[in-house]
Amino acid sequence: GAGVSQTPSNKVTEKGKYVELRCDPISGHTALYWYRQSLGQGPEFLIYFQGTGAADDSGLPNDRFFAVRPEGSVSTLKIQRTERGDSAVYLCASSLRDRDSPLHFGNGTRLTVT
Amino acid sequence: AQKVTQAQTEISVVEKEDVTLDCVYETRDTTYYLFWYKQPPSGELVFLIRRNSFDEQNEISGRYSWNFQKSTSSFNFTITASQVVDSAVYFCALRGYQKVTFGTGTKLQVIP
Numbered sequence: 445g446a447g448v449s450q451t452p453s454n455k456v457t458e459k460g461k462y463v464e465l466r467c468d469p470i471s472g473h474t475a476l477y478w479y480r481q482s483l484g485q486g487p488e489f490l491i492y493f494q495g496t497g498a499a500d501d502s503g504l505p506n507d508r509f510f511a512v513r514p515e516g517s518v519s520t521l522k523i524q525r526t527e528r529g530d531s532a533v534y535l536c537a538s539s540l541r542d543r544d545s546p547l548h549f550g551n552g553t554r555l556t557v558t
Numbered sequence: 559a560q561k562v563t564q565a566q567t568e569i570s571v572v573e574k575e576d577v578t579l580d581c582v583y584e585t586r587d588t589t590y591y592l593f594w595y596k597q598p599p600s601g602e603l604v605f606l607i608r609r610n611s612f613d614e615q616n617e618i619s620g621r622y623s624w625n626f627q628k629s630t631s632s633f634n635f636t637i638t639a640s641q642v643v644d645s646a647v648y649f650c651a652l653r654g655y656q657k658v659t660f661g662t663g664t665k666l667q668v669i670p
Contacts, residue, residue: 486663549604
C-alpha cells in the first residue's frame, strides 16, 4: 500500500512569507505526527493528532506555527511570517492508535527560507 | 518530561565487525515503548525494532539484537557482522502516553 506522502518535497520561500506543508498519512492510521529535523539533529517533535484533534501541540515553537487535520486524514502544517531559522526538513509520520505501533515516516519537505 | 540520550555521535567500524549503539532514556510514565529507527543517506526514517517497558526479554532478529535494562534506563542496539549498507544515522525513540521523543542520533559508518 501507499506510504506517507508529503508535498511539496522542496519549498523555497522568502523571509516573511506564508507556507503550507501537506501530509497524507497511511490509510487507516488515526495518529499523525509532525516533526522538524535540522542538519545533524534528531527529529524535533512539533505536534501530534489523534483523529481530528491535536492531542499534544507542546512542540510548536511559537504562534507562527499551526497545524490542522480537519477530517482526520490529511494534515497541513502552516507557518506564518517565515524566518530563516525555520529552514529545516519537516517530517510527517502516521501510526495506528496503539501506543506500541511504530511511526511510519514520509520523505519530508525541505523548507528553505531565504 | 521525556528525554532520550544517545551519547555516541559517530561510530566507525570495519565491515563484519559487531557494533553496539547506546541509548539512555528518562520518563515518568509507568508504561512506555522504545524504538530504534534507521535514517540512511536517502533521508527516510525507517522503523527497525520496538520494546515495551514491561517486557525486558532481550531478542535477536536476524543481524539485529537489543538489550533493554529497565534498572539502568538503557535500550542498546547491536548490529552483528556489520555491512556497508548499515551505514546510516540510527535514532532511539521513546513513546509514553502521548508523543514520541527521539534522541539526537548516532551516525554509523561501516568501512569496507
